[in-house]
Amino acid sequence: MEQDRFLLFSSLLNEAQKSIARLKHIKMELYGLGSAHTVCLRILQDHPDGVTKSDLAKLCCVDKAQISRVIADLSQKEYVSVSTPERNYRQKYTLTDQGRRVAEEMTQIILDINRFVSEDIPQEQLDIFYATFNRICEKLNEAEKLF
Numbered sequence: 495m496e497q498d499r500f501l502l503f504s505s506l507l508n509e510a511q512k513s514i515a516r517l518k519h520i521k522m523e524l525y526g527l528g529s530a531h532t533v534c535l536r537i538l539q540d541h542p543d544g545v546t547k548s549d550l551a552k553l554c555c556v557d558k559a560q561i562s563r564v565i566a567d568l569s570q571k572e573y574v575s576v577s578t579p580e581r582n583y584r585q586k587y588t589l590t591d592q593g594r595r596v597a598e599e600m601t602q603i604i605l606d607i608n609r610f611v612s613e614d615i616p617q618e619q620l621d622i623f624y625a626t627f628n629r630i631c632e633k634l635n636e637a638e639k640l641f
Contacts (some may be wrong), residue, residue, distance in 0.1 A: 517624045521603050525596055527567065530556070532600065535589070539597035544577050544586025562574070568593065 498632055533554045536571075538545060545553070549560040552632030565587055568574035573593030577586040612620055 510640060517607060521600070526571065530560060530564050531568060534561070534568065534595065534602075535597045538574065538587065539594065539601065542588065544582060544588040546586055547600045551586070 515529050518532045522529055522532055534550060537550060537553045540633075547558060547561050547565060551558045552566070554561065566575060571575070572590055573596055574587050575590050577588065
């Protein structure tokens with residue numbers, strides 16, 4: 495039973511990740527960006543005072559090298575600006591006006607997809623799902639440290 499649950503969980507998680515990656519790719523392609531930029535733009539949108547690369551890496555759950563590439567892409571497209579000219583780890587990145595417009599459009603797309611995906615699922619079930627999934631993630635992080 496536990497093995498079957500592990501296989502089901504792993505399969506469903508992989509299927510969901512692939513679908514999300516394809517959706518992000520399709521929608522981000524409109525802006526000349528890839529799926530890796532989606533979460534970064536949303537986090538920057540939620541932090542108007544700016545976020546450092548280190549904090550972005552933690553919040554996006556990716557390594558610093560990938561965040562550096564994403565920030566470079568977003569800067570080149572003038573969606574992101576840096577708060578200080580000197581190079582250091584405390585530089586904060588913020589969205590430009592153009593970046594805010596793109597992030598707002600993305601937010602609407604994300605909300606539309608969320609509504610479509612969860613339209614026939616009662617709110618109580620969604621609340622339980624996210625609370626449970628959050629707890630599973632916490633326990634998986636604990637298991638990483640133990641094993």
